[in-house]
Amino acid sequence: xxxxxxxxxxIHRGLRETKNADGAVPVTIEKLAELLFCTPRNVxxxxxRLEEKGWIRWTPGRGRGNGSTLVFLRPIGEVLEMKVDALLxxxxxxxxxxxxxxxxxxxxxxxxxxxxxxxxxxxxSEPEESSTRxxxxxxxxxxxxxxxxxxxxxxxxxxxxxQLFDTLVDYDTVSESFLPKLAHRWESNDDRTRWTFYLxxxxxxxDGRLLTSRDVQSTLYRLRRKNSPAIKLFGDVEDVxxxxxxxxxxxxxxxxxxxxxxxxxxxxxxxxxxxxxxLPIGSGPFRIGxxxxxxxxxxxxxxxxxxxxxxxxxxxxxxxxxxxxSRTYHLSDQDDVEDSKELSKPGMGCRYLIxxxxxxxxxxDPEFREAxxxxxxxxxxxxxLGGNLIEPAAGFLPSRSKRSVIPPSSLDEASERLRRSGxxxxxxxxxxxxxxxxxxxxxxxxxxCSLVGLKLELCPQEISLCRTESESGELALATExxxxxxxxxxLNFFLNxxxxxxxxxxxxxxxxxxxxxxxxxxxxxxGRAEVFERAQALLEQENWLLYGTHxxxxxxxxxxxYGLRMxxxxxxxxxxxxxxSENTREKD
Numbered sequence: 001x002x003x004x005x006x007x008x009x010x011i012h013r014g015l016r017e018t019k020n021a022d023g024a025v026p027v028t029i030e031k032l033a034e035l036l037f038c039t040p041r042n043v044x045x046x047x048x049r050l051e052e053k054g055w056i057r058w059t060p061g062r063g064r065g066n067g068s069t070l071v072f073l074r075p076i077g078e079v080l081e082m083k084v085d086a087l088l089x090x091x092x093x094x095x096x097x098x099x100x101x102x103x104x105x106x107x108x109x110x111x112x113x114x115x116x117x118x119x120x121x122x123x124x125s126e127p128e129e130s131s132t133r134x135x136x137x138x139x140x141x142x143x144x145x146x147x148x149x150x151x152x153x154x155x156x157x158x159x160x161x162x163q164l165f166d167t168l169v170d171y172d173t174v175s176e177s178f179l180p181k182l183a184h185r186w187e188s189n190d191d192r193t194r195w196t197f198y199l200x201x202x203x204x205x206x207d208g209r210l211l212t213s214r215d216v217q218s219t220l221y222r223l224r225r226k227n228s229p230a231i232k233l234f235g236d237v238e239d240v241x242x243x244x245x246x247x248x249x250x251x252x253x254x255x256x257x258x259x260x261x262x263x264x265x266x267x268x269x270x271x272x273x274x275x276x277x278x279l280p281i282g283s284g285p286f287r288i289g290x291x292x293x294x295x296x297x298x299x300x301x302x303x304x305x306x307x308x309x310x311x312x313x314x315x316x317x318x319x320x321x322x323x324x325x326s327r328t329y330h331l332s333d334q335d336d337v338e339d340s341k342e343l344s345k346p347g348m349g350c351r352y353l354i355x356x357x358x359x360x361x362x363x364x365d366p367e368f369r370e371a372x373x374x375x376x377x378x379x380x381x382x383x384x385l386g387g388n389l390i391e392p393a394a395g396f397l398p399s400r401s402k403r404s405v406i407p408p409s410s411l412d413e414a415s416e417r418l419r420r421s422g423x424x425x426x427x428x429x430x431x432x433x434x435x436x437x438x439x440x441x442x443x444x445x446x447x448x449c450s451l452v453g454l455k456l457e458l459c460p461q462e463i464s465l466c467r468t469e470s471e472s473g474e475l476a477l478a479t480e481x482x483x484x485x486x487x488x489x490x491l492n493f494f495l496n497x498x499x500x501x502x503x504x505x506x507x508x509x510x511x512x513x514x515x516x517x518x519x520x521x522x523x524x525x526x527g528r529a530e531v532f533e534r535a536q537a538l539l540e541q542e543n544w545l546l547y548g549t550h551x552x553x554x555x556x557x558x559x560x561x562y563g564l565r566m567x568x569x570x571x572x573x574x575x576x577x578x579x580x581s582e583n584t585r586e587k588d
Contacts, residue, residue, distance in 0.1 A: 005083050007046050008055055010035055012076045024069040077109045084113050097319050133312040143318040144296055147280045149269040150228040155481055163574055165269030165282035168197050169260055171485040178260045192255045199246040203305045205272050206287035213242040218273040229498030230267045258521035261488040285309045294318050348482040350393035351548040356474055357506040363474045368421035369543035374414035375448050376546050378406055385440055393547040395536040396480060396490060415452040427455040431473035434460035442477055494535055
């Protein structure tokens with residue numbers, strides 16, 4: 001923000017409530033000096049500059065009893081929009097975002113400025129001496145706090161890390177089978193206790209080092225050394241052996257028909273044996289060019305062994321507090337936001353409410369939990385809030401929900417259950433991630449509970465707290481979204497020590513739940529499906545976790561963006577996106 005703009009905003013902020021009927025603001029030089037934190041002499045210099053810009057009209061008082069007046073000639077919103085546009089045109093995105101964030105204006109005006117930023121964001125071309133670079137720009141409401149695949153937690157972290165790192169195999173959702181990736185071939189012995197992978201030759205990390213079997217071996221050892229929350233998934237692995245540079249063998253303690261799922265999961269994304277300080281090094285299609293508090297830059301990895309991305313650079317700007325219900329991807333040189341195509345995809349997984357059994361309280365009573373189950377009405381919340389909430393959930397898998405009968409709830413029955421539980425009017429804390437949709441749902445639940453006398457205190461938390469907090473609050477509202485390999489994702493939810501489920505259930509309940517998964521990886525698909533069914537049913541029957549709603553991913557894309565494919569997490573495949581130039585389109 002330049003000094004003239006800053007001065008205008010400071011004066012407007014301090015005087016906007018003191019206007020006369022004719023729009024003039026009575027003010028003294030001394031008052032302006034107080035607002036601008038400068039001397040009376042400098043105030044006159046500032047006023048002269050603002051008059052030259054045509055932003056104010058200043059009439060100094062002449063003679064005893066005649067006070068000075070100031071008239072704002074440009075609405076503050078218009079000035080702010082002008083400044084935002086100028087910053088964006090000059091590529092000063094960070095300053096534009098700071099300006100919007102700091103502006104003390106009403107939400108309608110702030111949203112209007114966000115719309116202007118969204119128009120600028122998207123895929124655009126930057127000229128170079130010999131060619132052009134295609135640059136995709138996005139904005140996120142939460143910062144990227146983790147770039148270590150051993151501790152992947154949020155949906156966006158998983159998405160970004162998937163661009164930076166590669167795994168031995170890749171899961172194909174269409175065929176429900178595994179495809180080659182870092183390994184071009186694999187095999188197991190008859191009882192599936194020994195899995196051998198044959199690596200591609202010539203695969204390089206982002207720093208130029210060749211990827212070998214020792215890197216694969218050290219990646220598993222690293223998970224153990226760092227005590228990754230997902231280490232329980234790899235409990236059957238006794239050792240990893242290397243045979244030359246391109247053969248790696250996993251020896252298991254018992255038969256494991258599920259091992260390819262583990263070989264393809266993000267936790268086993270291969271890192272170099274010798275980790276260097278600084279930015280993380282992977283072998284994926286993009287590498288990190290810059291990682292700052294407010295910005296992440298990904299650049300296409302020209303040496304990628306697979307298909308080199310069609311986008312040359314991705315800029316992700318982090319601005320905590322921005323509210324986005326849907327993601328938008330527009331071309332910066334086109335202002336017709338309405339001329340977009342919508343792409344939507346129902347997400348695998350659901351929103352849910354979970355009780356914190358690691359804290360004492362009334363929520364340990366089954367009658368109380370049943371009362372909350374009735375209050376957390378899956379039909380009513382969709383009817384009242386709508387948006388991306390698309391259908392009631394009876395489990396994490398939409399297929400389970402479709403074959404389940406979910407009756408509407410009764411407030412009278414909820415009130416009776418609450419009375420029988422012995423509830424005495426105490427206030428319970430409801431923890432949730434501090435985002436717009438979660439705030440709406442938390443407030444909805446608080447209002448609904450108040451109808452029967454149940455008191456909730458809303459406790460929004462940042463992502464960093466949600467990662468580790470287990471002892472705060474009696475209830476938590478959360479979301480579990482599953483990637484394409486939903487079996488692996490669901491197993492991870494039940495066994496990973498870092499998930500809400502494993503941090504909120506007490507040791508007795510966790511032991512009962514985890515016993516269901518003993519021998520899980522040795523079963524074929526039908527047997528594994530039965531275990532998942534029993535685990536979801538246990539949570540439902542005991543009301544340890546209350547299923548809420550399934551969610552629809554929705555994005556708006558400019559008509560000239562091609563290669564669109566929304567993944568299970570609701571993001572486009574960055575490696576396949578490309579822009580079709582306006583001059584190649586047929587004329588109407």
